[in-house]
Amino acid sequence: MSELSIGTDSQVTLHFSLKFDDGSVIDSTFDRQPATFVMGDGSLLDGFEKKIHGMKKGEEGSFTVLPEEGFGQPNPSNVQQFSRGDFSADLELAEGLVISFADASQSELPGVVKSIDGDNITVDFNHPLAGRNIQFDVAIVDVAAKPAD
Structure with missing residues (x-):
């Protein structure tokens, strides 16, 4: 059986870091427990979810998330x-x-x-990360089917 790839309603466990363009870290799980969520549950913004869609357990990636894909432009x-x-x-x-x-x-x-x-x-009242490019680094720990409700 082939490994699952991340798709709609996948349960994903991953390590992530969010950094500014200058490399300063906003948040990271690489030094603690990985995060687990279900795709589409609102834990990650759509722009971040799109970046990991199709990835599999053991894969790593580094992506730039533009303001329009992340926290928006300041209003x-x-x-x-x-x-x-x-x-x-x-x-x-x-x-x-x-x-x-x-x-x-x-x-x-x-x-x-x-x-x-x-x-x-x-x-x-704008989100503090509005208008900022975010460097999104991920390491996929596990991908599973969404648990039954």
């Missing part, structure tokens, strides 16, 4: 202006601080403080 409308009075008085605001906001449906929405100009606070 200028996701950068919002706030007044210092919109925040708790005891909150020490600083550039780079990640603050949790509630969106219209009361879901958690993280925002990054981009700048502070007096009482004007600029917060960016």
Whole structure:
């Protein structure tokens, strides 16, 4: 029987690393337990899944994932202006601080403080990896049929 290749609904176990173009590591499982997921379950973005589609156990690959395939381009409308009075008085605001906001449906929405100009606070709600090329390195540990529900 031939080994399974990764396809729709495959259960995949793999090691991965995500790096910026300059080689700095964003995340990696190569120094810990591999990740296991089912293709299409939302664990990996579609652009990342497309890169490993067809691979088999034991294969390795290195791919560049462009913003359009990964975390998208930054959306200028996701950068919002706030007044210092919109925040708790005891909150020490600083550039780079990640603050949790509630969106219209009361879901958690993280925002990054981009700048502070007096009482004007600029917060960016774009994904931190938006607009970035991502180097995606993978080593396929196992490929199996999707487990029965």
